[in-house]
Amino acid sequence: MSDAWNWNWETSIPSQPQAGTDLLEELIRQLENRNWLAHDLFGIRLAAEEALVNAIRHGNQSDEAKRVHISFKIGEDRLRLEIRDEGPGFDPSDVPDPTDDDNLEVPSGRGIMLMRNFMSFVEYNASGNCVVMEKVRGPENGDDDE
Amino acid sequence: MSESRHLEIAKVGDVTVVRFVDRKILDEANIQEIGGELYALAEDSGVNKLLLNFSNVEFLSSAALGKLITLDKKSKTKGSVLKLSNIKDEIMEVFRITRLDRVFDIYDDETEALNAM
Structure with missing residues (x-):
């Protein structure tokens, strides 16, 4: 775990669909x-968007009396998001695999899978109301140079 | 053709070509509206061949994918053709990860998709 975060933002938002928009724009x-690559930014925006939507819609059931608590931390080569x-x-293991043939045409249920694919690390707490995601910064070049 | 806030709609021969106005298809209200506009097209008796051109789209979330899946079902139920084109690499990655590249008929560009209609 990195101990050198050079940008750190903790806040909470109401359970409204667009409440996280400005937050994500600021994160990006x-x-x-810090010159993170476009491909990393795409995946981070997607994962964060999916996690926020899940927290607002499924976690808090869009109950405006409930809030979503957010922590963003950026280090030299690593990003950590907690929602x-x-x-x-x-x-999370109860969520059906959306890529099973039987589920391919089900309109929902892809958010967690996308989070896991685009982030380096995704973990829920024991009760499942908090997700921690990390992204390790991609290499400067798209080629195989070390 | 009906007025649409989020879609640019044109006819190329007998194909209805749709371009998205929004570069990011992500907030819930927008996605609901875009879904509604697409469903209205799919249900239009004058629309039997529909091509969605994603050239403007830089980002979409899983909720938007859900609308596309429902659109695909509506098109199949009606017996009309739905094709997608001009999907940027990162969004194509989303389609591949979710295996939706197997559900949708996807082409590199509009001309190729039109020729396949």
Whole structure:
């Protein structure tokens, strides 16, 4: 675990669909300022968006009395996002695999899979109402140079 | 053709070509509206061949994918053709990860998709 975060933002937002938009824009701006690659930014935006939507809609059931608690930390080569809702939580292993043939045409259920694919590390707490995601910064070049 | 806030709609021969106005298809209200506009097209009796050109789209979330899946079902139910084109690499990666590249008929560019209609 990196102990050298050089940007750290903790806040909470109401359980409204667009409440996280400005937050994500600021996160992306901070990463752009640190020259993170476009491909990393795409995946981070996607994973963070999916996690926020899950927290608001599924966790807090869009109950505006409940908030979503957010922590963003940026280090030299690593990003850490923590998103916690005030709902009862869930068991991520209960979410069906959206790539099973039987589920391919089900309109929902792809968010967690995308988070896991685009981030380096995704873990839920025991009750399932808090997700921690990390992204290790991609290499400067798209080639195989070390 | 009906008015649309999020879609640019044109006819190329007998194909209805749709371009997205938004570069990012992500917030819930927008996605609902875009879904509604696409479903209206799919249900239009004058629309039997539909091509979605994603050239403007830089980002979309899984909720937007859900709308596309429902659109695909509506098109199949009606017996009309739905094709997708001009999907940027990162969004194509999303389609591949979710195996939706197997559900949708996807082409590199609009001309190729039109020729396949």
